Amino acid sequence: xxxEVFSSNSLLISFFLYLISFFGFVWSxxxxxxxxxxxxxxxRWNRIGFGFGLAAWLAHVTFFLTRWAAAGHIPTSNxxxxxxxxxxxxGFTMLAFYLYSRNAILGAFSTPLAAIIIAFASVFPRDVEPxxxxxxxxxxxxHVTTAAFGESFFAIGxxxxxxxxxxxxxxxxxxxxxxxxxxxxxxxxxxxxxIIVFCVLVFSFKATGVTYIFQNADAxxxxxxxxxxxxxxxxxxxxxxxxxxxxxxxxxxxxxxxxSFMKGKDAARKFNxxxxxxxxxxxxxxxxRLTVARRGLGAVLSRMTTGLDxxxxxxxSYRTIAIGYPIFALGGLLFAMIWAKEAWGRFWDNDPKxxxxxxxxxxxxxxxxLRLSRGWLGxxxxxxxxxxxxxxxxxxxxxxxxxxxxxxYAGV
Amino acid sequence: xxxxxxxxxxxxxxxxxxxxxxxxxxLIELPEHELLEMxxxxxxxxxxxxxxxxxxxxxxFFSSVKVAVNLIIFTLLxxxxxxxxxxxxxxxxxxxxxxxxxxxxxxxxxxAAGELYYAFGFSHTYSSWWLTLLLILIGTSLVIxxxxxxxxxxxxxxxxxxxxxxFFLRRQRLSLNRSSFEESWNVQFLLAAKKHGYKTxxxxxxxxxxxxRFSRWGPYINHIGLIVFLIALVFRSMVPDWTxxxxxAFTEGEIRQVPNTPFYLENKKFTLEYYxxxxxxxxxxxxxxxxxxxxxxxxxxxDPTLKELMTKPIRVNEPLEYDGYSFYxxxxxxxxxxxxxIHVTLRSLNLKNQQTYGQFTLSLKNPKPExxxxxxxxxxxxxxxxxxxxxxxxxxxxxxxxxxxxxVFQVNGPNIPAEGKKFMYFPLPKDKAFYREAxxxxxxxxxxxxxxxxxxDLNFATAIxxxxxxxxxVLPWIFAGIILFLVGVSIGLYWQHRRVWVRxxxxxxxxxxxxxxxxLGFRRELYTILIKSGLTLDERDLVNSIEQEKEISNDES
Ligand code: HEM
Numbered sequence: 001x002x003x004e005v006f007s008s009n010s011l012l013i014s015f016f017l018y019l020i021s022f023f024g025f026v027w028s029x030x031x032x033x034x035x036x037x038x039x040x041x042x043x044r045w046n047r048i049g050f051g052f053g054l055a056a057w058l059a060h061v062t063f064f065l066t067r068w069a070a071a072g073h074i075p076t077s078n079x080x081x082x083x084x085x086x087x088x089x090x091g092f093t094m095l096a097f098y099l100y101s102r103n104a105i106l107g108a109f110s111t112p113l114a115a116i117i118i119a120f121a122s123v124f125p126r127d128v129e130p131x132x133x134x135x136x137x138x139x140x141x142x143h144v145t146t147a148a149f150g151e152s153f154f155a156i157g158x159x160x161x162x163x164x165x166x167x168x169x170x171x172x173x174x175x176x177x178x179x180x181x182x183x184x185x186x187x188x189x190x191x192x193x194x195i196i197v198f199c200v201l202v203f204s205f206k207a208t209g210v211t212y213i214f215q216n217a218d219a220x221x222x223x224x225x226x227x228x229x230x231x232x233x234x235x236x237x238x239x240x241x242x243x244x245x246x247x248x249x250x251x252x253x254x255x256x257x258x259x260s261f262m263k264g265k266d267a268a269r270k271f272n273x274x275x276x277x278x279x280x281x282x283x284x285x286x287x288x289r290l291t292v293a294r295r296g297l298g299a300v301l302s303r304m305t306t307g308l309d310x311x312x313x314x315x316x317s318y319r320t321i322a323i324g325y326p327i328f329a330l331g332g333l334l335f336a337m338i339w340a341k342e343a344w345g346r347f348w349d350n351d352p353k354x355x356x357x358x359x360x361x362x363x364x365x366x367x368x369x370l371r372l373s374r375g376w377l378g379x380x381x382x383x384x385x386x387x388x389x390x391x392x393x394x395x396x397x398x399x400x401x402x403x404x405x406x407x408x409y410a411g412v
Numbered sequence: 413x414x415x416x417x418x419x420x421x422x423x424x425x426x427x428x429x430x431x432x433x434x435x436x437x438x439l440i441e442l443p444e445h446e447l448l449e450m451x452x453x454x455x456x457x458x459x460x461x462x463x464x465x466x467x468x469x470x471x472x473f474f475s476s477v478k479v480a481v482n483l484i485i486f487t488l489l490x491x492x493x494x495x496x497x498x499x500x501x502x503x504x505x506x507x508x509x510x511x512x513x514x515x516x517x518x519x520x521x522x523x524a525a526g527e528l529y530y531a532f533g534f535s536h537t538y539s540s541w542w543l544t545l546l547l548i549l550i551g552t553s554l555v556i557x558x559x560x561x562x563x564x565x566x567x568x569x570x571x572x573x574x575x576x577x578x579f580f581l582r583r584q585r586l587s588l589n590r591s592s593f594e595e596s597w598n599v600q601f602l603l604a605a606k607k608h609g610y611k612t613x614x615x616x617x618x619x620x621x622x623x624x625r626f627s628r629w630g631p632y633i634n635h636i637g638l639i640v641f642l643i644a645l646v647f648r649s650m651v652p653d654w655t656x657x658x659x660x661a662f663t664e665g666e667i668r669q670v671p672n673t674p675f676y677l678e679n680k681k682f683t684l685e686y687y688x689x690x691x692x693x694x695x696x697x698x699x700x701x702x703x704x705x706x707x708x709x710x711x712x713x714x715d716p717t718l719k720e721l722m723t724k725p726i727r728v729n730e731p732l733e734y735d736g737y738s739f740y741x742x743x744x745x746x747x748x749x750x751x752x753x754i755h756v757t758l759r760s761l762n763l764k765n766q767q768t769y770g771q772f773t774l775s776l777k778n779p780k781p782e783x784x785x786x787x788x789x790x791x792x793x794x795x796x797x798x799x800x801x802x803x804x805x806x807x808x809x810x811x812x813x814x815x816x817x818x819x820v821f822q823v824n825g826p827n828i829p830a831e832g833k834k835f836m837y838f839p840l841p842k843d844k845a846f847y848r849e850a851x852x853x854x855x856x857x858x859x860x861x862x863x864x865x866x867x868x869d870l871n872f873a874t875a876i877x878x879x880x881x882x883x884x885x886v887l888p889w890i891f892a893g894i895i896l897f898l899v900g901v902s903i904g905l906y907w908q909h910r911r912v913w914v915r916x917x918x919x920x921x922x923x924x925x926x927x928x929x930x931x932l933g934f935r936r937e938l939y940t941i942l943i944k945s946g947l948t949l950d951e952r953d954l955v956n957s958i959e960q961e962k963e964i965s966n967d968e969s
Contacts, residue, residue, distance in 0.1 A: 334895070356495065362485075373451075
């Protein structure tokens with residue numbers, strides 16, 4: 001088997017091991033034994049969760065090292081590689097904090113985070129690519145790895161913050177404050193769910209092998225749709241190629257054309273993806289509300305957190321951020337500046353990616369001031385960790401998808 | 413300070429002090445059933461004055477963390493708006509941008525949103541006056557907030573006495589009260605505290621434990637780092653000589669003066685490599701030699717004297733750096749091969765028994781006016797880079813490119829009449845044949861000619877390399893500021909200033925404890941120390957009764 005294939009398989013195995021680890025941790029909390037307080041139920045399932053988590057992480061490291069060997073350079077140079085690296089760092093930080101706190105619920109919230117990020121990463125092109133000259137620098141390696149390491153703490157801080165909110169939101173109360181907290185928790189959980197839906201959609205349609213290709217007259221520009229094009233590009237720019245199917249399950253495609261202000265070959269495709277994801281997420285969410293989660297996703301998860309000490313969660317979430325903040329500043333700002341100076345000659349370029357890294361930094365600066373100086377503890381502080389991590393994810397993915405700049409991750 | 417308030421313990425405190433710096437007794441009326449506000453140990457801060465003057469008000473504004481957070485959030489929001497559409501400064505790379513104004517560009521590309529974006533100045537967010545103003549406000553806030561706290565805090569921490577007032581102890585977040593106490597407990601307690609790294613201080617009827625006081629300076633160290641960073645940024649934009657940023661073209665084989673610097677740079681060779689079977693470039697490299705001019709620097713008639721400083725292949729991530737100047741590989745363009753210079757040999761015209769006299773390099777771009785080769789001396793009389801004969805039978809040059817170079821020299825030396833002899837030299841074989849160089853030279857009776865020994869003597873240019881030349885004299889300060897910031901943050905976040913005060917009144921003991929961060933960890937540590945000292949208690953016993961009452965009432969509501 002060639003090294004690159006072996007490497008991809010390791011990642012796949014790692015993905016499933018993270019999921020098994022997740023179920024182990026969840027079972028430790030909600031399993032039959034935990035209800036009857038059976039002797040050593042929790043301990044046993046925690047050990048299973050941790051064991052599989054560790055195995056997942058080792059498979060993940062195997063993926064990373066073999067891909068490194070296959071590519072001949074550290075695999076952090078495109079979106080797929082960077083995100084899987086971040087997931088690996090999250091796996092590491094999660095295991096470390098688990099050993100420190102022995103808290104199954106932390107595992108139950110962090111393992112799916114790692115798995116979702118791996119799945120999301122795999123949507124992007126996965127080819128091993130050679131490095132363009134600007135990326136051939138050891139400062140780049142240091143910069144990217146340190147920044148991702150810092151971000152992994154923000155991720156665990158987010159998991160702990162979310163757990164705090166689920167733990168302290170009173171799902172039986174009727175007052176306006178609880179109602180608002182419940183509503184916003186549903187929004188956050190739906191956003192997380194929409195990412196899962198997006199990945200499942202892309203992988204299922206990819207598996208069918210059908211693509212829809214839109215081209216201009218001389219085929220110099222094209223937009224390739226994996227999801228059936230409910231919304232197609234403006235026909236004056238691109239039209240469906242002869243070779244592509246013109247219907248999907250009896251629906252004529254494209255159903256409608258993108259509004260005229262959506263210019264550029266990929267704008268319509270991205271819009272189509274957003275529509276698919278939103279509609280299916282809404283359907284799945286509705287289905288869940290009708291069946292297992294009648295009182296909302298938050299209510300279900302909230303029940304899992306009942307055994308936890310809110311003060312511990314609050315402190316845990318703060319500590320992860322206190323550790324992540326300087327690491328991120330070091331990797332995301334200082335090392336980034338040193339590298340930028342070497343590669344572009346300027347230590348700061350106001351490139352969107354850089355500006356967003358600075359925004360992440362300023363946001364967590366505000367978090368620390370509010371918490372340490374203004375006494376924002378508990379729920380306020382937990383919401384900040386949630387918002388903070390959304391900004392981190394936007395900086396990682398959103399900036400490349402929505403805004404483009406010098407950070408030329410291929411294929412996005 | 414002249415104004416002062418005397419505490420009953422005898423210590424004179426600055427006016428506006430909340431808690432006596434020495435014994436901790438409140439100097440003003442404080443609400444019942446509230447813990448003490450210990451953040452700055454109750455020191456007098458200018459920003460807390462009760463009858464503020466105008467300057468006091470400004471001071472208060474800038475020293476407030478609330479204001480600081482708002483400034484930070486504002487900066488964050490405005491910077492993010494700046495990333496929605498490309499900034500004006502990056503548009504030059506877009507095709508056809510030069511023909512239209514930025515205003516047209518934004519409105520035609522992004523419609524109404526683009527128009528607004530341009531109108532509000534977001535198209536140059538990062539050089540706008542309002543973002544600069546925000547940074548200045550943040551800087552001011554940093555300086556004032558640090559001054560407001562650091563000196564009073566320093567004084568308070570160096571003046572604290574071990575024996576605190578009971579009121580002070582009972583209103584700490586962690587506090588414990590025990591009656592019927594045995595004296596021998598002290599020894600165990602101090603031993604356990606020392607094991608946990610505390611400095612202990614024992615006076616009559618009181619014990620004081622303290623550790624990691626230095627961590628209180630963390631935030632100020634990090635703010636000083638930021639101030640250094642911000643000042644460096646300001647200087648960078650104000651002193652033009654400290655930064656330089658220019659793009660210069662260097663044709664292969666050419667030595668060129670680097671404008672605005674004392675340097676000359678030679679592009680010896682440019683290399684471009686691709687990955688096998690890919691269109692992705694793997695390497696751009698300029699083999700560069702850096703020179704400094706030592707004399708004749710400003711004389712247009714004489715070539716400058718150059719001293720070689722260093723040789724280095726310049727690649728994308730590997731600039732040439734010398735004395736604060738950096739030369740970055742920026743761009744390149746491949747050009748049709750051009751003859752740059754030739755390494756010529758001076759030899760006798762006599763073909764049968766040809767003698768060579770020596771070699772020199774003849775530039776086709778700007779040949780030198782005189783050459784000395786062995787015992788001979790050559791003077792360049794005329795040079796036509798693109799030689800041709802005009803309609804009135806005069807030699808001219810069609811263009812300035814070295815397409816058909818032709819030289820006329822005068823040679824002086826052994827066995828040549830004092831007025832010298834002329835001869836011609838056409839380096840390219842086609843011109844040599846076409847203008848019949850050998851015949852012409854034989855006709856004027858030149859004893860010498862120039863020639864080459866093979867391809868290795870010809871030097872072609874195939875590429876122009878564009879280098880970005882920069883200096884940034886404030887960069888070390890910028891990095892120093894960031895490093896100081898990181899050191900300060902680490903000190904402040906990873907160590908906590910922990911203090912425990914114990915007071916004995918007869919057989920009654922009151923304990924109060926304070927940390928500036930990480931209460932859970934501190935409570936656990938104190939609990940462990942107390943257990944080790946032989947007390948029996950529950951960890952929750954340490955929580956102040958005021959807090960416990962509050963928690964209970966919170967749970968009920
Ligand atoms: C704008 C004016 C600013 C003011 C007035 C201000 C004020 C303060 C104060 C009073 C503290 C001490 C908190 C405490 O422990 O009680 C603090 C801590 C801190 N400041 Fe600022 N700050 C400002 C700007 C900044 C900026 C721009 C940054 C970073 C970019 C920053 C980074 C920090 C950090 C990381 C801490 C926590 C360090 C620690 O507690 O150990 N500050 N700030």
